[in-house]
Amino acid sequence: MTMAVPSHQHHELLGDDLASAARTRLEKAGEQWTTMRASVFEALAGFDKPASAYDIAEAVSGREGRRVAANSVYRILDLFVGANLARRVESANAYVANAHPGCLHDCIFLVCDTCGQTTHLDDDRITRGVRTAAEATGFSPERPVIEVRGKCADCG
Structure with missing residues (x-):
């Protein structure tokens, strides 16, 4: 027997649509969508599992052709969590992109x-x-x- 789960509905965004929604959300929060923030978000959204700041720093470093420090990525991820662009999986010390950044929920x-x-x-x-x-x-x-x-x- 399958039970219906009380929830609210989302339209899960992907790719450019997700990046655009994330940018809009961040700018509405009074922050700038910088090149580095865009790169970190793109890397985060590209993982199919929760990613650590080190995983993201490595991905961005490979794409940018220069070393990106995990400390910088942590600061950006903290900003993303605060702006509802990302969620932290506490037990894994890792992050996932929020596929519906316009929706605040637990x-x-x-x-x-x-x-x-x-x-x-x-x-x-x-x-x-x-x-x-x-x-x-x-x-x-x-x-x-x-x-x-x-x-x-x-x-x-």
Whole structure:
């Protein structure tokens, strides 16, 4: 029996459409879309699994033909997370591009311990429950991130 997951709907963006939406979102946040930020976002969006700042720095360095420091990439990734262009997979210390940067929501990540594949899903019922439980203790949740570790369907 398959249960419907309460969620909100997104149109997942890819390629140039995603980069354009990310640029628009960043500029609306009062930041500039620099060449380096565009390169970091393009590299991040090009990974099919969560990528570390080192992975991204290596990808950008290869494309640019010059060494890009991971410290610079970390600063840009922090900016991207704050502007909703990227999400941090906390347990992997890695990042994924947000395929719908115009939508603010809480994250649930399903992380495969075997292959590293990470699936992002939305279930407003679960995240609302987490927020309600936190608020009941007097805690003010700002950015709930739920990670479920296990095995994906391919590795299970």
